[in-house]
Amino acid sequence: MSVISSWNLTISLNTTISLSWRSSLPSRAIFPRPKKPKTLVVLAIALGAKPTVLVAEKLGDAGIQLLRTFANVDCSYNLSPEELCTKISLCDALIVRSGTKVTREVFESAMGRLKVVGRAGVGIDNVDISAATEHGCLVVNAPTANTIAAAEHGIALLTAVSRNVAQADASVKAGKWERNKYVGVSLVGKILAVMGFGKVGSEVARRAKGLGMQVIAHDPYAPADRARAIGVELVSFEEALTTADFISLHMPLTPATSKMFNDETFSRVKKGVRIINVARGGVIDEEALLRALDSGIVAQAALDVFTEEPPPQENKLVRHENVTVTPHLGASTTEAQEGVALEIAEAVVGALKGELAATAVNAPMVPAEVLLELSPYVALTEKLGRLAVQLVAGGSGVKFVKVTYASARGPDDLDTRLLRAMVTKGLIEPISSVFVNLVNADFIGKQRGLRLTEERIVLDGSPEKPLEFIQVRIANVESKFASAISNSGEITVEGRVKDGKPHLTKVGSFGVDVSLEGSIVLCRQSDQPGIIGKVGNILSEENVNVNFMSVGRIAPGKQAVMTIGLDEEPSRDALKKIGEITAVEEFVFLKL
Ligand SMILES: NC(=O)c1ccc[n+]([C@@H]2O[C@H](COP(=O)([O-])OP(=O)(O)OC[C@H]3O[C@@H](n4cnc5c(N)ncnc54)[C@H](O)[C@@H]3O)[C@@H](O)[C@H]2O)c1
Ligand SMILES: O=C(O)[C@H](O)COP(=O)(O)O
Numbered sequence: 001m002s003v004i005s006s007w008n009l010t011i012s013l014n015t016t017i018s019l020s021w022r023s024s025l026p027s028r029a030i031f032p033r034p035k036k037p038k039t040l041v042v043l044a045i046a047l048g049a050k051p052t053v054l055v056a057e058k059l060g061d062a063g064i065q066l067l068r069t070f071a072n073v074d075c076s077y078n079l080s081p082e083e084l085c086t087k088i089s090l091c092d093a094l095i096v097r098s099g100t101k102v103t104r105e106v107f108e109s110a111m112g113r114l115k116v117v118g119r120a121g122v123g124i125d126n127v128d129i130s131a132a133t134e135h136g137c138l139v140v141n142a143p144t145a146n147t148i149a150a151a152e153h154g155i156a157l158l159t160a161v162s163r164n165v166a167q168a169d170a171s172v173k174a175g176k177w178e179r180n181k182y183v184g185v186s187l188v189g190k191i192l193a194v195m196g197f198g199k200v201g202s203e204v205a206r207r208a209k210g211l212g213m214q215v216i217a218h219d220p221y222a223p224a225d226r227a228r229a230i231g232v233e234l235v236s237f238e239e240a241l242t243t244a245d246f247i248s249l250h251m252p253l254t255p256a257t258s259k260m261f262n263d264e265t266f267s268r269v270k271k272g273v274r275i276i277n278v279a280r281g282g283v284i285d286e287e288a289l290l291r292a293l294d295s296g297i298v299a300q301a302a303l304d305v306f307t308e309e310p311p312p313q314e315n316k317l318v319r320h321e322n323v324t325v326t327p328h329l330g331a332s333t334t335e336a337q338e339g340v341a342l343e344i345a346e347a348v349v350g351a352l353k354g355e356l357a358a359t360a361v362n363a364p365m366v367p368a369e370v371l372l373e374l375s376p377y378v379a380l381t382e383k384l385g386r387l388a389v390q391l392v393a394g395g396s397g398v399k400f401v402k403v404t405y406a407s408a409r410g411p412d413d414l415d416t417r418l419l420r421a422m423v424t425k426g427l428i429e430p431i432s433s434v435f436v437n438l439v440n441a442d443f444i445g446k447q448r449g450l451r452l453t454e455e456r457i458v459l460d461g462s463p464e465k466p467l468e469f470i471q472v473r474i475a476n477v478e479s480k481f482a483s484a485i486s487n488s489g490e491i492t493v494e495g496r497v498k499d500g501k502p503h504l505t506k507v508g509s510f511g512v513d514v515s516l517e518g519s520i521v522l523c524r525q526s527d528q529p530g531i532i533g534k535v536g537n538i539l540s541e542e543n544v545n546v547n548f549m550s551v552g553r554i555a556p557g558k559q560a561v562m563t564i565g566l567d568e569e570p571s572r573d574a575l576k577k578i579g580e581i582t583a584v585e586e587f588v589f590l591k592l
Contacts, residue, residue: 051092051115051352056084056100059120063341067095070349085109093348097121098328099309104131112136112435118348119361120340121146121331122199123280125253129362136440139361140347144199145339146331151203153330154248154278157302158208161274162187162246166324185245185274188212193244195260196251196279197222197234204248205232216240219251241265246274253280261285266292272299278330281306286317293322304330363439364417374418377467380495380502381419383516383592384472385426387504390590391491393478398427399449400475402490406457406468414466416454423472424452430591469496469505481588483524483561484508510561513550516592518567523578523587527553527560531583535564538577544568559585 053071055064056079067073076087081101088094088110095118096102102117107128112135117127119141132139160166163184171178192208194201197219205215205227215232218240227234240247247269251257261275262285275298277284286307292298302324303317309328311318318325331340347359381403392398403423407414421441428436428444436444445452459468473490486492486508494506495516502516514520525531532549539546548565575589 052090053093053095053348053352054087054091055095057095057097057120059095059097059344060338060341062338063095063120063345066342066345067349071352081105088114092116093118093352095120095344095348096126097331098123098126100126102127102132104128107131107135107137110135110137116140116348116351118142118344118351120344122150123252124361125280125282127361133362133439134443136435136437136444138351138363138439140344140351140359141361142340142343142347143359145343146336147199147203149333149336150200150278150330151207152333153304153326154200154204154250154276155207155211157276157278157304157324157326158192158204158246158248158274159187159211160324161276161300161302167321187246189214190245191216191243192246192248193218193235193240194232195219195240195247195249197227197232198250200278201248201250202226202230202232204250206230208248213246216243238268241268242270244270244273246276248276249279249283251279251283253282257283259283259285259288261289263288263291266297269297271297274298274300274302276302278304281309286315290317290320293317293320298322300324302326304328364415370415371418373466374415376497376500376502377470378418378422380497380516381470381472382422382426383502384470384493384495384504385423386430386592387426387516387520387590388472388474388491388493389427389430391479391481391484391493391588392474393480398431398474398477399451401427401450401452402471402473402475403452403454404457404471404473405454406459406470407466408459408461408463408468409466410463411456411458413463414456419470420452420454424450465497467497469494471495471506481507481522481524481586483510483559483586484522484588504563507552507561507563511552512561512563513552514548514563514565516565518547518565519569519589519591520566521562521564521570521575521578521587521589523562523564524585525560525562525581525583526585527551527558528583531581532562534581535562535578538574539564539566539570542568542570542574544570544574 051071053067053073055073055075057077064073064075079087085105088106091114093116094102094114097120107114114137116138117132119127119139122141122143124139124141127139129139164182168182188211190213192213192215194205194215194217197217201217205217208215209231216235217227217232218235218237222234224234260283266288289298289301293301300322304326305328317323389398403420405414405416418438421438424441424445425436427450428434428448434444471492471494473492475490477491479485479491484491484507492506492508493504496503496505504512504514504516506512507522523535536546545567546564547567551560551562553560578584579587
């Protein structure tokens, strides 16, 4: 038995997984069965619950049209933060570009209705991701459609600064003819350091090589072979800083990259370096850049992005004669905006339909084929969680939960994030009013003090099935059904998938077998003839249909646990009558 202590995840960028939402759609299921992906949509439309999407910044027409095929679309631009907070409680989705700050207040004001925030672009630094996650709100972005536009803008600024295009243009327009003042520098043979070798950075590198530049790149996370493939050498931060004639910034704004270029870094650059920033303003300490420009350490800068956008009128950087500025135009080409609009509209509609887009920012991305295979186990884990928590005696509190996955597959072959989220959902939802989904499961679990550990049992045999059985145990609690406590002293429920359906196969130390649908009665009795009939009669008198029944006993004539699956919920009276059968020692009714 090995304890999983770290997640070994494969994130696929080209796949979708399914996830449904609770508030406006009338289903609590978190995963619609993949074979019927349209079910939730049909329900939503039939009940008139067409979702509302607030588009808070200008979005390309193709995207708006796509959104309108599925949702009510409210295009309200230039909302104040207060107006956004007021509107948001009426919206299921929000689409923004970089100009709207989606703060914690926005998520709080949504009061649970907002299910997805779509960022029509790459950078998500204007969205409070932690707050989104805490509120179970999915954040998706459109990471690919504006890559080329941003790279082209980077090259435009690179060539513009090397030849003083903006300054010379302003000079001529001011009636001057200063040919000697605006002598530029050549690009060919010069060293360009690309900082951040992701989508945009690598396209900039490719183009700069075409201009005859020697391109190096610094990116702690980029694979060297991807760089080598386009003739770029990955180097250390120090080497990039000290050798470059031009530095082009293409990393995201994160706590680690914030003010990455500051007085200290400028003190190490090659004198006369030229800096281009089409990434995010915050990666440069703007006051330090001003000092570096004034002292001549930095010869020129070209900035498309600023710490504060738009920058204040009196901003000295913007007015500096060696600085070329554009108003965050990197993504602003007709082609990129149409592409981004479609990319984000598809992602948002997909998310509202119950599919989790491949561009999810705050939820695990699971390949579709993995999801399909895991789907019945997803249902099983949620139901085991629901059963286990309902077996806890009032006042016990649930803290220590152990989930065991038994499989013949190697540990790296099983992505248990979905299953873990579903156990958490099953454990928490029956005893609280919070809505748990794949986005917020870990957060809600932690918030409620749940210590969920996972372990693997590696079985011999064929690894055809992803899992043989799953066990959920709750430690340090008492049970309202004493037989649910196994020899280890924990409430224990175990299940398997049989013919694609989740089954409960063990309660405490008793082997049982009941299909997990509807609700169930667990009943411990002394093993003797006639009990099944008596219970069956009580239920049939009430017109309650028994869909499954099994009896597991320790030994003939000793104690047995009867498991009865029910389609309808029996009345209190019927349950009382079951409890009054003489041989029945204890019983419990559990809702799935
Ligand atoms: N100006 C615009 O209109 C515009 C348009 C598109 C993208 N952008 C911005 O450009 C940046 C890059 O976008 P992308 O699509 O290429 O993103 P990306 O995620 O594909 O690439 C970012 C790269 O930065 C690297 N990185 C992370 N931390 C780093 C660090 N400390 N040092 C060096 N590299 C680091 C990552 O490993 C990654 O390879 C983002 O900030 C994005 O918001 C701006
Ligand atoms: O991160 C991005 O995608 C760019 O900064 C573009 O943002 P915008 O769409 O708000 O211009």
